[in-house]
Every structure is written in C-alpha cells, then in structure tokens.
Amino acid sequence: MELDATYKAMLMSLQIATVCGYLLGSIPFGLVLTRMAGLGDIRQIGSGNIGATNVLRTGRKGLAFLTLIGDAGKGAFAALLFTHLYSAEQGIFAGGAAVIGHMFPIWLRFKGGKGVATTLGTLAAVNWIMGLCAALTWLVMALIFRISSLSALIAMIAAPLAAFFIANDPGAGWLGVFLAVIVWLAHHANIKRLIRGEEPKIGQKKKQADEETPAS
Numbered sequence: 001m002e003l004d005a006t007y008k009a010m011l012m013s014l015q016i017a018t019v020c021g022y023l024l025g026s027i028p029f030g031l032v033l034t035r036m037a038g039l040g041d042i043r044q045i046g047s048g049n050i051g052a053t054n055v056l057r058t059g060r061k062g063l064a065f066l067t068l069i070g071d072a073g074k075g076a077f078a079a080l081l082f083t084h085l086y087s088a089e090q091g092i093f094a095g096g097a098a099v100i101g102h103m104f105p106i107w108l109r110f111k112g113g114k115g116v117a118t119t120l121g122t123l124a125a126v127n128w129i130m131g132l133c134a135a136l137t138w139l140v141m142a143l144i145f146r147i148s149s150l151s152a153l154i155a156m157i158a159a160p161l162a163a164f165f166i167a168n169d170p171g172a173g174w175l176g177v178f179l180a181v182i183v184w185l186a187h188h189a190n191i192k193r194l195i196r197g198e199e200p201k202i203g204q205k206k207k208q209a210d211e212e213t214p215a216s
Contacts, residue, residue, distance in 0.1 A: 075102070133166065134159040
C-alpha cells in the first residue's frame, strides 16, 4: 500500500512537472517583445519563426538578445524549479516539456519556434557540462559558418555525447537524444536548404538571402 502511494505521488509529480513545463515553454517571448516594440507580428517577416534568429532580422539586436534569454531561460527555469521542488527526474520532464511548449504553444495554435534556445537552456540546467558543450559547439560553428541552423544541428548532436561520455549522466543524455531528434525534425526545411546551399546566414534578411541565392 505504501509503495502504491509512493508510485502515485511520483506519477502525479511527473504530470505536474510536464504540464507546468509545457505552459512555461509556451510563452512566445519573440512575439511578445516585438509587438511591445511596435514591430508588429514577427511571424510575418523573414522565416516566420518566433525565435531569436528571426527577431534579429528586424535589425533590433537588443530584442533578439532578450528573446534568446527569455527562450533559454524558460527551459532552464522549468528544469531547475522542478528539480528543486521534487528531483532530477521531474526537472528533466519539465525541461523537456518546456521545449515542446515552445515548439507547439497552445496560445499560437501549436505553431511555435524550433526550440534551439529553449533546448540549450534546458540542457544547461539539467547538466551544466552537457549544456556548456552544446553552447560552445553552437558558438564555434556559428563563428565558422555563420549559419544558425547548421550550428544548432551540430550542437544537438554534441549535447548527448557530452552527457554520456564526459558527464557520465545517462538521464541527461537520453533527454539530449530526445531533444536532438525533435529539433532535427523541426529543422527539416533548413536541412533541405543547407543541402542546396540556400540557407541564410546569421543576421541576413530573407530578401537579401533570396537575392544572393542563384536561381535554379
């Protein structure tokens, strides 16, 4: 009976962590900040994404930075909060749910961002070694290639590898694998453009990118 009660309590805490993490992740910082700045609907420019990379296409670097902090912070906050309230398992569920919330927010008819910043925030909160490795990988790749999507895709591969082989944290590693899969799936259009050599570089507006891309 006591074991059954303990199991039910754990299951309930995981459900609470997942729902709250999802709702936190659903906060569309890019959309909110650009509207507050009088720039209209960020979904109507560039890639139509609500993340920091598309916000940067408005030319407002400060807004893009705030969007990055907000998107990464909500994943980190969800993971840290429920790790503190319950345990690392609940933190992992909350962080993972925050990424899902960012990508499929209930407030925007489940059409959100691609989850990179929220994933990085979550990974850093769950295991700092994994998060640091992912962030450094993104930074190095961005400096070399200046393509946000390519940097993100490579960072998503580096994260679980760091968790498994450097941090020796299987729980964080499997979270990294799960998030890597959904982030890669969300970037399917970017992957096609990368293969064709048509993916815009960081800070490059969509119109400019189209002008610089040779006609097929």
